[in-house]
Amino acid sequence: MLANEARLERWERKVEWPLTALAVVFLAAYAWQVLDDHGTMHFVLEIVLWLVWGVFAADFVTRITLAQNKLKFLKTHIFDLLAVVLPMVRQLRVLRLITVITLLNKKFQHKIRQRVGIYVAGVTVIVVFCASLAVLDAERHAENASITTFGDALWWTLTTMSTVGYGDHYPVTGEGRLVAGLLMVGGIALLGVITGTIASWLVEKLRGVEEAELETAQELRNLRAEIAELRKELNARSGG
Secondary structure, X not given: OHHHHHHHHHHHHHHHHHHHHHHHHHHHHHHHHHHOOOOOOHXXXXXXXXXXXXXXXXXXXXXXXXXXXXXXXXXXOHHHHHHHHOHHHHHHHHHHHHHHHHHHHHHHOOXXXXXXXXXXXXXHHHHHHHHHHHHHHHHOOOOOOOOOOHHHHHHHHHHHHOOOOOOOOOOOOHHHHHHHHHHHHHHHHHHHHHXXXXXXXXXXXXXXXXXXXXHHHHHHHHHHHHHHHHHHHHHHHHHO
């Protein structure tokens, strides 16, 4: 069993970058297919998407085979399972691009706030772009659709993710509403992280001010003590 876990770790390290590269390919192919709806490359791009999906599926099967506790593995990799099993949310698999952000963040491993800030910024950009593509793909040809261009989709994503929700654009299909539900949850989570990061920064600054004030007060006390000692010495010499 332990040998399997070791092989699982080696496998994950070995395929991390290749799968990240495939995620980039997946995102590019999917974006091209959605934005160029009637292009001649549509069929070729669909083949590319399914081939990449097949690689991700094979990776997931390999990892669960090597996992010692398969039930625990499934519970901790629900997102990966959904991305492989449900073709309608296959575009969410590109969130493996977060791996790139994580690797770049290593230089900030001793500065938590900077790491969180870069992570949040990277995730926000990826989620906004992918959600815009996904909702456009789902809604564009639906009856009574209000999201028919990438601009509409991007505007809807930003207003939904920020919980503003003007209501000028909204999904009418089941898939579009699924994307909306995931985006709402993701938007709340990201806003929570951003708020927490700002609060942490403010607390850090206030703590720094308090520590500076304490240090200044201590220095003043030390200075007064030194002055008192000097006065004693001067008085002793003058008395002598």
